[in-house]
């Protein structure tokens with residue numbers, strides 16, 4: 675039977691983690707599906723790991739894994755780290771701050787089954803997808819990042835920088851193995867590599883709502899890293 679491993683990278687998500695876990699569990703239980711959540715916490719100073727341990731007590735170690743790292747090592751490597759422990763044949767990657775709502779999970783699963791797709795990616799930039807709560811600057815950065823990579827690399831995915839995605843586990847392992855970048859640019863590189871490797875990708879429109887608690891970790895160095903990533907892919911793939 676299919677099993678879904680949800681990789682949740684966390685950095686200072688103490689307030690968000692219990693509710694997001696509750697909702698993820700609820701959707702899987704309602705659908706009668708096998709599931710687990712793998713929390714990859716990078717030594718958050720706010721006590722996120724204490725919350726994760728309580729969740730293990732509550733839901734059981736077969737449903738919740740805490741796979742901590744010693745320091746803040748970035749989102750891309752957090753997925754790689756979490757993937758090693760995934761016991762499902764499908765992996766879902768999502769943010770822990772409610773920008774990615776667990777209520778979309780059933781749609782991802784349904785879409786995957788429709789065409790036995792290798793990857794289903796959430797999109798803010800097609801159908802009735804959208805972004806809520808971002809200021810103009812952040813909206814422009816996101817649109818600009820997508821526009822640039824679309825024009826230069828043509829991967830035919832409407833939202834390259836989003837990170838709410840469902841993968842077949844073996845497919846994810848192959849793409850991750852080929853992906854070189856570590857920061858926010860990681861998401862875009864994953865889609866470009868997936869296309870180059872011939873994997874099938876379907877899209878599900880999602881509403882991305884900016885976090886209620888805490889702060890985004892996107893900074894200027896991530897933007898420079900992104901531009902370098904587009905250039906590297908342009909000259910290599």
Ligand SMILES: Nc1nc2c(ncn2[C@@H]2O[C@H](COP(=O)(O)OP(=O)(O)O[C@H]3O[C@H](CO)[C@@H](O)[C@H](O)[C@@H]3O)[C@@H](O)[C@H]2O)c(=O)[nH]1
Nearest residue numbers: 683684685714716747748749752769770835837890891892
């Ligand atoms: N373990 C770990 N987790 C991290 C780190 N940095 C961020 N996270 C976690 O990763 C998730 C996303 O981080 P945010 O800081 O909330 O990202 P964002 O600015 O809202 O960016 C979102 O949108 C981008 C595209 O517009 C995405 O590229 C990005 O992945 C994310 O979905 C959250 O669950 C956060 O706790 C890190 O270094 N280590």
Ligand SMILES: [Mg+2]
Nearest residue numbers: 769771773885
């Ligand atoms: Mg966020």
